[in-house]
Amino acid sequence: MTAATATTAETFRPALHYAARSTWLNDPNGLIFHEGVFHLYYQNNPLDNVWGNMSWGHATSPDLITWTEHAVAIACDEDEDIFSGSIVFDRENTSGFGTDSAPPLVAVYTSAFKSGSAHSGLQAQSLAYSRDGGYTWTKHTANPVLNRGSAEFRDPKVIRYTGDAGSYWVMVAVEATDFQAVLYKSYDLKNWELLSAFGPANATGGVWECPDLFPLPVDGDPNTLRWVLTVNLNPGGPNNGSAGQYFVGDFDGTTFTSATTVTEGLQDPDRLGEYQWLDWGRDYYAAVSFSDAPGGRRLMIAWMNNWEYANHIPTSPWRSPMTLAREVSLHTIDGKPRLIQRAAGDFASLSGPARTFSLADTEISDGTRILDGAAGSVQRIDITLAPGSATEFGLIVRGNGDQGTRIGIRPTQGALIVDRRDSGQTDFHETFASIDTAPIRTRDGSYELSIYVDHCSVEVFAQDGQVTMTELIFPAPTSTGLAVYASGGTATITSLHVTQYA
Template sequence: MMHDIQAVRQRFAHDFQRPRYHFLPPSNWMNDPNGLIHWQGAYHLFYQHNPASAVWGNMHWGHAVSPDLLHWTDLPLALAPTPGGPDERGVFSGCAVDNGLPTLIYTGVRGEQYEIQTQCLATSRDGLLTWEKHASNPVLSAVPAVSGQTADFRDPFVWREADGWYMVVGSRIADVGGAVFLYRSPDLLAWEYLGPLFIGDKNVNGVIWECPNFFKLGAHWVLIISAHTGTTTGDVIYFVGSYQDYRFTPFFQAKLSAAQMYAPLTTVDAQQRRLLIGWIREGRDDQAMLDAGWSGVQSIPRVLTLDAQQRLVMTPIAALDSLHGQHWHYENLPLAASRSLEAYGTAFDLAADFSVEPQGEAGFSLLVAPDGHERVDIIYNAAQQQLNVHTIRAQRLVETRQTPHALAAGEALSLRILLDASVIEIMANGRTSLTSRVYASSAACAGLRLLGRQAHLRALDLWEMPSIWQ
């Protein structure tokens, strides 16, 4: 079995657009992370997976295990649809908890349009290798009447408090906006409805709220939702606030991730840190994914904290440093134009600090073609207070992704960029995240340049990254 999986991975070894140090399944489709749990010294990751095709559908739960959240071993499928069961049309997203037994809580779907969505359980007694669905599934089926609809009720997120288990489920209130409903249970089986935890505004933050995460961080509570427009996936938004009498009252909200990261999942690791991992979507059409034979990547796990302004700060796990290969260091460089760097490749970890004047710009060109006519420009514009990602082909701008990013007076611009073939994860000062997919036309698109004007590079560290599958 494991030999067969390795053989499948080997088929894609020469695909220069396939990431090397991010997790993705051996082949075919992957989307949401569906449970990240530390169990007996190892991390188990479950994920939405179509084992038969590189496009969405036929939802199963894939499974992999890691000692460090970086090096992964593929395991057999954890969950599959049961004909005639509450999940006969798909095993949708959910989470994993330790209830004495490892337990998966997930959304089972039925109906031609996946319109019957209920919450189900499965447990394992053999070290998370095989899973038994509970005989009483579904354990929660009634959509709250306040919702005014019954078709969107999914993605349970569960945690334990002193008086029992709590669960939030993503949903919507018809003609109002996205909503998160709150429940309590003594045993993960009998659930008491406690009301809407928080309700959004369809004109501001999405029609449907998917994949909610709710947790305490420091002295405050954080709610993360993935906003769906009703026709397509949107941004990931987080709220920071207070939680009392089963209601959440935010005092701050912001975009957690712009562009192509969606459906993040958080967990607490062995060091009691709050970690986040998210699905990095493709940026190409179904036929291109079918031709490639694979689709979907998981982000590098990030540690979450709050800064003094109660903004969410995201830092790649420190274990990432263990992958660092050849190192380049630059410092104290004035930036007035493009400057080529010695490094050449498509898999790097970059950490840079810049001083940027009020009308200045600073950043990088990545995946630069030998003639310079194809590249990706990552540019911070101080006047616009905006982080931009420009994809350029044949000297023509073909796509721009952008997100606001304000610096305080005198604050340096800090960029952490994880480049991995077609994946670019960008974190600016830890509090602004933009994730992009860029598909270079050839493996020769591997140059790197510094960009800037009215700016100064304080320091740059650049490490080549290896494949985690060797």
């Protein structure tokens, strides 16, 4: 590879997000904090930069921002592809894979059996274990440990449940085409007993995948816990393609009961906007949370891509990044429990001093104003906007006059928008150029946005994390301008602060 080719190939490599060196990745798997390190495993094609040869890649981080890629952790073979799953620290050595003094990490993953294997065409749950802190793995000789005779049974997330019903492992997986989350329990991670099933409910416009189940205190009160069940689906998202939804309710050790179901059974297409979405953007999928995160925090990472165009995005030789890690919490909003999401990670760990730009109490008139001194390709933007007479107002990031990604508010529609029709390279797939929307309302008469801009993405956190939108973009390297705009009237920038990371 020539120097010029290498520079072109790396144009979109993220500075704030994880991407593999030179291969394909998709769903995050086996997220765990162990011995002071965050471990990110993920669906990986170690041989190419399109989907295939599914194995578990592996990266580690001390801070959720700077990542080190390691050798493939669990590789496919002639009998099976290694689909999504999770990892637990088996502290009491219930599995027997370690010792009482040196308990193991245990990965629970989906074996997608190939033709020629004894389980050809089936998906079942299998185990691998690590005795060196997650760097090398051995497959269990008696795999699979849970086989329903199904071709669509996958993506196990295992947690440790302790409550009135006892103490044991709980697995939530999916029957993907039945739109069901199925729950099992085990005392040793090897023998599993069916507990219950949940679904179909709410969004069912695509197969269900990559579930998660965890408790959260409501409004920070540890005495008031609710359980959150997340389910990703493809297609069927609120702005087309892949997306993730969540339900809030209770789990008694056997059954999850939702308090936020809008429609039971197959979805009502007219009510798609009423469902609880993890993210309203086009590129937030397969989100799962870390096991054993420090301080009891609930931290999640998702794959930043969309199956509509995932194999085509122009990021050769690598393809697809992960999202930023997010800390999620549960708060009462309009009398109902809702997830709040905020970017996590130690951004101070990035090399070099950050530069800043600030502005306050500035009216935007009809038109566009370029902000001199605010240009950048990797930045965090915090802005508070007050509506005036404009029908739409907001920011244009990664712009150069001809290009730019528009992030705006349409107050009469109650809509947050991300318009990437002119965001740079868009012609690699017919569905990529888009205007995507999310519902938003004022808080104390204002709109607050925190936006993380990277070489190939924007992540928008609105109204202190009540609404999020994640979108890939592929601007020219010279498109670094930042502008504000208003259409059909005026709006006011109450405050604007930009932190430049690159």
